[in-house]
Amino acid sequence: MTHAMDRRRLMTGTAAVLGLGWLSLPALAQEKRLRMFWWGSKERADRTFKGNKLYSAKNPGVKIDGETIGWSDYWPRMATQAAGRNLADVIQMDYRYIFEYARRGALLDLNPYVGKALDLSGFDKNSIDCGKVDGKLYGINLGNNSTAMLANISAFEGAGLKVPTGDLTWDEYGKLCAELTKAAKKDGFYGSMDSGGLEPSFEVFVRQRGKNLYSEDGKAGFSAEDASDWFAYWDGLRQSKACVPADVQALDKQNIETNPLTLGKAAVAFAHSNQLVGYQAVNPNKLSIGMYPSGGAGAKPGQYLKPSMFFSVAGTSKNPEDAVKVINFVINDPEGVKAYGVERGVPPSSKSRDLIAADLDALGKAQVDYIASVTSKVGPLPPPPPKGAGEIAFLLRRTNEEVGFGRIKPAEAGKKFLTEASSILSRG
Numbered sequence: 001m002t003h004a005m006d007r008r009r010l011m012t013g014t015a016a017v018l019g020l021g022w023l024s025l026p027a028l029a030q031e032k033r034l035r036m037f038w039w040g041s042k043e044r045a046d047r048t049f050k051g052n053k054l055y056s057a058k059n060p061g062v063k064i065d066g067e068t069i070g071w072s073d074y075w076p077r078m079a080t081q082a083a084g085r086n087l088a089d090v091i092q093m094d095y096r097y098i099f100e101y102a103r104r105g106a107l108l109d110l111n112p113y114v115g116k117a118l119d120l121s122g123f124d125k126n127s128i129d130c131g132k133v134d135g136k137l138y139g140i141n142l143g144n145n146s147t148a149m150l151a152n153i154s155a156f157e158g159a160g161l162k163v164p165t166g167d168l169t170w171d172e173y174g175k176l177c178a179e180l181t182k183a184a185k186k187d188g189f190y191g192s193m194d195s196g197g198l199e200p201s202f203e204v205f206v207r208q209r210g211k212n213l214y215s216e217d218g219k220a221g222f223s224a225e226d227a228s229d230w231f232a233y234w235d236g237l238r239q240s241k242a243c244v245p246a247d248v249q250a251l252d253k254q255n256i257e258t259n260p261l262t263l264g265k266a267a268v269a270f271a272h273s274n275q276l277v278g279y280q281a282v283n284p285n286k287l288s289i290g291m292y293p294s295g296g297a298g299a300k301p302g303q304y305l306k307p308s309m310f311f312s313v314a315g316t317s318k319n320p321e322d323a324v325k326v327i328n329f330v331i332n333d334p335e336g337v338k339a340y341g342v343e344r345g346v347p348p349s350s351k352s353r354d355l356i357a358a359d360l361d362a363l364g365k366a367q368v369d370y371i372a373s374v375t376s377k378v379g380p381l382p383p384p385p386p387k388g389a390g391e392i393a394f395l396l397r398r399t400n401e402e403v404g405f406g407r408i409k410p411a412e413a414g415k416k417f418l419t420e421a422s423s424i425l426s427r428g
Contacts, residue, residue, distance in 0.1 A: 038092035041278035122349030139310025143345020166291025196234030197397030204302035208295030218386030228414025246404025308345030
């Protein structure tokens with residue numbers, strides 16, 4: 001009896017020395033730790049870490065460990081973690097990959113949480129359905145966006161040239177950028193980045209021709225001629241010095257920080273509209289935002305409104321309900337909504353849009369206005385990318401680099417790209 005009392009006094013005394021109090025010991029033992037994994041810029045990281053800190057402050061005993069890396073490194077890491085059944089609890093997911101990971105069993109069906117831990121009452125049907133795979137809800141849309149052209153306004157105006165907009169055709173865009181390169185008279189500075197290796201840019205080009213990048217049955221929707229014309233277009237811009245040379249573009253890891261616009265090597269970047277905030281944060285010159293060049297008379301709309309990204313929960317999460325509550329916090333709680341702002345796109349929830357409307361700065365307003373302006377000009381959401389689409393996106397970049405470095409001609413590159421892409425798709 002004496003020994004038991006002594007042990008109790010010792011534990012109580014230790015807790016008192018630590019300033020914890022006897023009753024706090026069980027609370028410490030019950031702390032839950034969640035992992036969150038996302039890609040993106042420093043601006044996104046700052047906003048996400050702030051959101052996580054606010055959540056933990058409102059939910060004592062729940063700690064969120066965040067990890068972020070660039071887009072090009074994100075998906076290989078995701079694949080490794082999925083194979084090892086070690087995915088983070090809360091995962092940032094892309095429309096291109098959500099079908100693949102959901103059908104692989106790596107993501108949690110969120111339907112059972114809707115109306116309970118997850119409030120989607122502010123979302124319209126389309127904003128919910130875009131996160132569904134085979135009737136089950138695997139992703140919560142964090143923002144609506146579209147592809148966009150970001151331009152250094154002072155570079156064009158300083159050269160006495162018009163800032164590029166979607167009113168230009170692709171050929172007119174190329175000529176304008178060549179003029180800027182010449183007028184700038186600055187070594188190592190060019191009118192445009194080389195977007196030949198960017199899948200979203202190629203998709204716009206293909207859709208302007210009345211096709212989808214992928215068909216409903218998961219096959220390539222473009223032809224070898226489409227791909228050859230695409231590679232030839234950017235090869236022509238390299239030859240005319242309208243865009244950066246291959247060795248400069250190769251430095252781009254497909255993130256904001258390494259894009260030629262940010263590196264001071266080009267006056268135009270092709271991005272997604274939600275990235276305006278991140279790009280402007282690291283670019284000293286004011287940027288404009290506009291639609292892609294058009295396909296010319298008779299062309300179809302190339303762009304579309306898409307979910308910028310989702311938050312999903314890993315199917316292996318040990319604390320799935322807590323992970324769902326974190327997602328609910330960033331789409332519904334005033335503090336969470338305002339912490340994220342419009343950096344991940346214009347919130348699809350009407351409630352969230354109302355929460356941030358009064359606090360929008362010039363950049364946020366520009367992004368919201370852009371989405372409003374393109375809504376009537378874009379085409380329908382395309383079929384979901386099939387399994388292997390992510391690998392094909394990397395193949396596109398590699399093939400464009402081969403053309404850029406003179407290892408293969410555009411015509412041959414188009415045939416090779418379609419053959420290899422079809423092989424990837426056939427493997428499923």
